[in-house]
Structures are given as C-alpha cells and as structure tokens.
Amino acid sequence: MLRRIGVLTSGGDAPGMNASIRAVTRTALYHGLQVVGIRRGYEGLLDGDFIPMTKSAVGGILLHGGTILRTARCPEFMRPEGLNAAVSKLKENDIDALVVIGGDGSFRGAKELHDRGVHVVGVPGTIDNDMAGTDCTIGFDTACNTALECISKLRDTASSHDRMFIVEVMGRHAGFLALETGVACGAEFVLVPEIPADIEAIGRKIHYAKQRGKTHSIIVLAEGVMPAQTLADRLKGHCDYDPRIVVLGHLQRGGAPSCFDTVLASRLGAAAVEALLEDKRGVMVGRIKGQIALSPLQTAWEEHHTLDADMLRLVETLSI
Numbered sequence: 001m002l003r004r005i006g007v008l009t010s011g012g013d014a015p016g017m018n019a020s021i022r023a024v025t026r027t028a029l030y031h032g033l034q035v036v037g038i039r040r041g042y043e044g045l046l047d048g049d050f051i052p053m054t055k056s057a058v059g060g061i062l063l064h065g066g067t068i069l070r071t072a073r074c075p076e077f078m079r080p081e082g083l084n085a086a087v088s089k090l091k092e093n094d095i096d097a098l099v100v101i102g103g104d105g106s107f108r109g110a111k112e113l114h115d116r117g118v119h120v121v122g123v124p125g126t127i128d129n130d131m132a133g134t135d136c137t138i139g140f141d142t143a144c145n146t147a148l149e150c151i152s153k154l155r156d157t158a159s160s161h162d163r164m165f166i167v168e169v170m171g172r173h174a175g176f177l178a179l180e181t182g183v184a185c186g187a188e189f190v191l192v193p194e195i196p197a198d199i200e201a202i203g204r205k206i207h208y209a210k211q212r213g214k215t216h217s218i219i220v221l222a223e224g225v226m227p228a229q230t231l232a233d234r235l236k237g238h239c240d241y242d243p244r245i246v247v248l249g250h251l252q253r254g255g256a257p258s259c260f261d262t263v264l265a266s267r268l269g270a271a272a273v274e275a276l277l278e279d280k281r282g283v284m285v286g287r288i289k290g291q292i293a294l295s296p297l298q299t300a301w302e303e304h305h306t307l308d309a310d311m312l313r314l315v316e317t318l319s320i
Helices: 017-030 041-047 080-092 104-115 140-161 176-185 199-211 228-235 249-253 259-277 309-318
Strands: 004-009 034-038 050-052 097-102 119-124 164-169 189-191 217-222 244-247 283-288 291-296
Touching: 004 017, 004 041, 017 034, 017 097, 017 259, 034 041, 041 080, 041 104, 080 104, 097 104, 097 259, 104 119, 119 259, 140 164, 140 176, 140 217, 140 244, 140 249, 140 259, 164 176, 164 228, 176 189, 176 217, 176 309, 189 309, 199 217, 199 228, 217 228, 228 244, 259 283, 259 291
Parallel strands: 004 034, 004 097, 097 119, 119 283, 164 217, 164 244, 189 217
Antiparallel strands: 034 050, 283 291
C-alpha cells in the first residue's frame, strides 16, 4: 500500500522544476500520502538528505527558477553498490515510491531503481527538449524565451554597428533549443549538432547579403557543434564581418518559468502521483498532443526525438 513517497530533482536544473515539486507534494497530500523531499538528487538519496514536505514547504515556489531541492550529479549512484545502497536507504526510511524530475540521465538512474523493485515515475525536466515520450520537456519554453530576449537586444547593436553576432546556446547533443530560438529571432543561420556545418556556404551567403545592403547577421550556434570562437575563426576568411561572440551559457537555465512551463510542470507533477496511485511504475509522464501520456522510462532515450525538418527549412527560407 502506498503511504509515503519521495521526490527529487536530478541533473541540470530547469525552470519549472519547483512548480513540479509543488504539484507532486500537494497532489500527494491531497490523497492522504506523506511526502519526503530528497535534496541534491541521487547524491542526497545516498546520503539520506531527506526533509518532510508539507503544504507550506512548497508555498510561494511556483514561479521561482531553479529547484528548492537542489540538484547534483552523482557518478557513485550508477555503480551497482551505489544503486543497492539507494534502494536500502529508501527502505530504511519507509519510502514506498519515488518521483524523479530530470533529464534522460536521471531517467536511466530511475530505470535502474525500477529494475531493483522501486516504484518510480519520471517527470521530464530539461531545457534541451531531447527526450522522447513527451512533445515538450519542462524548462524548454522558458530557455527559448530567455535566449530570444537576449538575441533581440543583440540585434539592435548588430544593426547599429553593421556587425555579425555568433550566439552560442546550450545543446551538447541536440539542437532543439538553437532551432526554436533561431526561428523566433529571425537568425540568418542556425547550427545544430545533428547537421554538419558548411562554413564556406555560410560565408558565401553572408557575403552576398552584405553586397545587397544587409547591415547585420545573427548566427545561433548550439554548443555541441563547436565553440563559438572556433566558428568565428573559421568564418573570418569567408565573410565580410569580424564576428562578435556571445555565449549565453547557464543564463538560459535561470529565471522564473514561463506560463507554458509552469502549467506543464504542474500537470506532469500531479500526473506522476496519480500514476503511482494507479500502481503504474517504471514509467514517465509526458504531454503528447495536449494530453497526458505514460511511456516506459526507457522511451526517453531509446526512441529518437528528431528535429523538425520543416523548421530547418523555414530558417533558410526566411533568412533570404
């Protein structure tokens, strides 16, 4: 019988994680369950860093960025002895089930716990939006809007000074953030890890654009393609600009979540508890075509979440 559940956030923080923690806590309390917050992710699980979660404990956090439970990466957890220790720690503290909020790495850890008999449900939270099983992950919309706001300001300077800016956004292995932001800001080029960059073609297009009177250019670069400085150095011999570089970095992870992310996080957090109450385990909650859907945890990394080819074509079409 389900009496007491734990909730943790793991991996990189994402705007909306607090809204999800709040939804998990209050949905569980509504159904008469006890809730334990586990601080510092899987590291805190191994250390027994537990705190009771009450209605007041999650009051006022809905629109706060980051995660009140904090987060950490824990290589020790992924070793067999670490996983076994985590299972023992949950049993010692009478925690019957666990909600894990994080990305695919966090879900891999959750799947290992599930395979060892722990009742686990995952909530997808990452600004990279690179997880299958959901159309959108918690934090992605906010990160896009943060990047868009920054690039809009850069464009003012770029057009005033006849300059080209290379804006490096997050995305080591996936270009969703770069592509969405690039379309929204009207970037001339978007470089993503999934597609090889043709530096000479970029240089030619920039050259012809400037010849016909275009006064500035914006390139949105996913960090996984190459460092922004490397791209700037390679472009110097192929275009008429001296490229300027802006690396947005961890700025994209912070700030209050957007309305979309707050609602998404609240829906998914509540759905995770409801799944546990229905004895669903080893699953992730997601939003697919506007509806809450459950998928096996491994869906997040085994099924490939691909970039929208129409969006890629749109960048080229609209940047003429």
